[in-house]
Amino acid sequence: LALKDDGVVLGWGQNWYGETTTPHGLENVKAIAAGDGFSMAIKQDGTAVAWGRNVLGETLVPDGLANVRAISAGACHCLALQENGTIQAWGGYDEGQTALSRGLVDAIAISAGGDHSLALTQNGQVFAWGDGQNGQLEVPEGLGDVVMVAAGGCHSLALKSDGTVKAWGNNIFGQTSVPSGLGRIKAIAAGEDHSLALAEDGTVHAWGRHDKGQIDVPPGLRGVKAISAGAFF
Template identity: 35%
Template sequence: MAATPSSHSVVLAWGSGEDGQLGMGDSEEKDWVCCVKFLESENVTAVVAGSRNSLAICESGHLFTWGWNQRGTLGHAPATKTESLPSLVESLAAANVKIVQAAIGGWHCLAVDDQGRAYAWGGNEYGQCGEEPERKEDGTRAPRRDIMTPQRCAPKLSVRQVAAGGTHSVVLTRDGHVWTWGQPWPPGDIKQICTPVRVHGLERVRLIAVGAFHNLALLEDGTLWAWGNNEYGQLGTGDTQPRSHPIPVQGLSGLTLVDIAAGGWHSTALTDNGEVYAWGRGEHGRLGFGDDKSSKMVPQKVQLLAGEDIVQVSCGGTHSVACTRDGRMFSYGRGDHGRLGYGRKVTTGHPMEVPIDLPPPRNCLSARGRWCSKFVACGGRHTLAIATWIDEPEESLLS
């Protein structure tokens, strides 16, 4: 009898918990995969891990947030220092807004609902939330304020996907165009903008991914484009020159790309046959090439994951996690604070399997089975995932 998935899914977390970003009700770090029990009664469909905070989207469209909140990153007032348990973003729920996708930047968050409306909250000092500062009586503008609760941003755009950088915001519209605002380069390098500006040269975009200060766009024709900062080769252009306009990523011709991901200073692309390509900053082994130093200026195949049939990769600040089609996870990169999830705080460029050592759910058909990861999200020093129990009942004696 074939293994069948149960209806029971859980949110997993591990790594640093000093800001409550694991959602466990405390500030302890976890070296092994743990269950976020507070969300067990919710049908969570997506999770996002930021540098110091986290969020979860439920099938109902409700949004839960937890972790660091000094800049309003949790989306509700008053701005406490940290919150270690997930809490509902009540202003969105009260307005019957159904969130379908979200992103966390350096100090701000973005979300999009099922109607294509985008929202922003949190730090806004660089205009990344899209709010213009008020003009004073003397004609000068007041300092930008943090946004404590979600408010509409990019109101003229019909949005399909949001992505957040260190101090800038990027959205993909339903017509396949990309728009951006905020501070797209390290502070001081370029003028800040509050109003969305279209990124020219990109048409029929399917997916976007944003790192600290670099951006990726996967087009419908399968080509990958990049722009932004490039000091570690994270644009994949063969050099370290920054680009203010999109340029094709090298070394991927002939491949059929199905997904992309961007960490703080590194990037990955996933092919339709489960192969992973990585480039950018290689320190701490976050690229998965077996060493802990080498940066790559053009995409290279991660041979250590060859044959594993990878279906998703998430890139964090200094680590990465790859999910296989059969529900296993492999982590690699910086190992302190337990962010690799297998009990050893050792930095490594060798992908290692992350065990999901949790008891079966109470409603499972059989004690025989296993937890299978369905989605993973890497943050600065912690990781979140969604896993589903797969029942493996004993063979019938009559079969």
């Protein structure tokens, strides 16, 4: 998916469920998110739209959902963060990925993973819920001062205010073994079994699963402003 300056969304690639067929009349979009066979968008008026695969209710945006400031799409579930810090979740629920953690208030960031979800609160605390079979819900004790979270297939990442990265969960491919010497990091992203980090100098670091070239950062790549990780790219 791509969002143009004029608020128009473009999609390309696999379209088995209509996930790249932008709904007719969709305009004034300010943010987008792509899941596994479905797509999401936030409009300038704070409403959310979803289209594509609907096997588990992925595109059934809750009635009355308004004042949305952020969205995140997982394998088969959706998260929406409202201006007042509350989170709405819908779609797949078999692993509890749409059952919000108790005590979760004043959220400022969200991330939907394979079958788990992450949220960051205003005080820098990380909440995790859903599938925890691989330790992806086991937030490190004492973890604080977090400014960004990223949920992968079965692992989780957190970026601290000092520019360091913390990771936990499935590590069969080394996706939670954060390399040393990354420098100060300003953004993170998590794929199915790999992890990405964007350094303040504009370079990208990648680690984890490597069978499809997902961590082969192009030599000499610099001046990067943003990163995003797909399942295997």
